[in-house]
Amino acid sequence: MKEAIWLRFQGSQAESIQQAIENRGEFTATVARSEVKPKKHQVCLVSLQYSEMYQIGDVPDFSVDYVGISRSGSLVATDEKRIKVSNLISAGRIDVQSLVDKMPKRHGCRIPLGFGAPIRLPPKLTEELLGAIQGESQTVRSGMPGIRSRLAEMGRIELNPEGGLEVFERDAVITSLETFGGTNFRKAILQGTQPATATTPSFLNRLSHYDVREDTQINFDAVTFPGFKVSHAEIFGAVQVVNSTGQQLTILNCNRQPLEHTLGVDLIYYSHNFRSFVLVQYKRLVAESGGKAVYRPDSDRNYAVELEKMNKATEDLGRLPSTIRSVNDYRLGSDAFFFKFCEARQKSSLDAGMVSGMYIPLGIWNQFAGSDQARGPRGGLRIDWDNHPRSFNNSRFCQLLKEGWIGSSAEQTERLDEIIEGTLAARRMLILATTSPGESRSDQLRDDYGRFTDADDPLGER
Known part of the structure; x- marks a missing residue:
């Protein structure tokens, strides 16, 4: 010792x-x-x-x-x-x-x-x-x-601070917890997370001190998306949590292959309150010479195919009406797809913090990727902490997601079922997070002083 x-x-x-x-x-x-x-x-x-x-x-x-x-x-x-x-x-x-x-x-x-x-x-x-x-x-x-x-x-x-795919799985779970219950709720659940071992490759299964369930115990009625139901065979790990208002959050790790063989991680979040999907595609910033973390799409064999599918889905969704039947149907924009660019830095079981990163709506990314600003000295497409378009940090993204300001319209949600089924059919890892129905809930994104706390406070009091 x-x-x-x-x-x-x-x-x-x-x-x-x-x-x-x-x-x-x-x-x-x-x-x-x-x-x-x-x-x-x-x-x-x-x-x-x-x-x-x-x-x-x-x-x-x-x-x-x-x-x-x-x-x-x-x-x-x-x-x-x-x-x-x-x-x-x-x-x-x-x-x-x-x-x-x-x-x-x-x-x-x-x-x-x-x-x-x-x-x-x-x-x-x-x-x-x-x-x-x-x-x-x-x-x-x-x-x-x-x-x-x-x-x-x-x-x-x-x-060895560099991590693998499990870092993004962890971030997808934590994003769901932060969005659902706020900073204090996230930290309370993550406190005491078990250390990673060979027998607990899934981050969800490391939350053994909380309400972790076996696949057969999950109430899948609570995680049914409109017109779509997750198959038992697709579940690698699952957890259900309840906030102070009694609202339930279910998080599923849908994994067709072991973590080290999957092609990537997506976070798909569905809110019953707003009848809305938000889909996040993770991309890794890789440290290059000099220590600068960079993402280069030309070096990512999956990027072109993934971008084409996201743009095609957005084009299809854009043809659908966006009827506002209630205030919960209103969105700030039409983007339901986002990239999250972040470094795969491992965090210990004592760390309840989120992975630092930038969320970029698909529409802004397309505009940026077609501009000279996105090109390096040799003409290659690149993004890093110094060179990127307008973006959301963790706190802003979670707040907008929580309050239904971003995501699909009710009509688009029905069409997105087909896209989700296609994602599950691919050989990749997917985190599904869904809230239970309910209109009455408090603003749990605020702290005891009425402020929304920063999610990246490594040794803060909250």
Whole structure:
């Protein structure tokens, strides 16, 4: 075990930390970078001492209350760095003096016996102290393998940050959760996602702490699109979640082949509230010499065929009327197809963030691709973070999708059934996400202060 951090809080600060743990299962704090030297990720011990009014019964003066994982964030002052502590396991208020008594004297004499500033524990001392804690607490003993596996996962990602198709599957699932319930809802569900293993290649199946269902248990009546029903044989993974208003979201991973053999990922989102489809085609920005991430359509053997199909579908849909029978039928535009360009950067099971990327409506993409702006010095078509047309970020796209401002009209939705069936028939991976019917729902895209929070806040409070 590598070095650990020990955080020790007293009084009102301890009460605030305890409240955060109870409400969110995690908290943020600041430490002195020069003294603690926080790592990107490491074990964290937490000690809390409340004011007298919060003490009940005979409790130790100084105890270890939680064991978790800390992750290093940004600088908040010249020598202060923010850390986030999550995956917390309750140790049951273990008296530190009793731990010292059970440790070899050469290690026990180095353990602090009172509160103070955050400290760093060297590797040997970390192992001895954790061993003593596990000897006193069954919950910590049972939870340590999970902490170790998550630390190992983060270490692997640090060595090899580039990911494969599973990164886009994850983003499609997270986009659905963000759109359906907002930032806090997404983070609550993703908290505690299981690390990737050989037996859990599907991201949906890594949400084992939530309501993951076997294919035969899914109520497919809830995921029936107008005139179209998903076959059991097409389901690779599935999950159903319910928000605070009782509305249900069903997400399906339709996969004809193992992940490594599929040609790509699509996200197809259907909203019963707005009778609308939105279809997203993922494209990978690949790092080239100099580290710049670029997508070059000429190097993508699938691009021409996919673009032709999307344009043909858009042309067919454009011939259909767009009758506005109610306010929910209104759209800002006629585009139902979007590209998402993003880098396939792996994220750990502790990270609830979305994949940074740009959503570009098909109509804008066609205009851009036919312009000189899209051409490189040698005349090749390219897109990168510095050279791209107008686009939506994660937050804006999810908000427009959630509120029905984008997507197909009711008449177009019926025609899109045929397109979806054709996509399923192809040898590729597809994420289907559908909401249950219902008109009455609150605006869950807003936070407690009435703001729509940014989805890319790696160590934010929300």
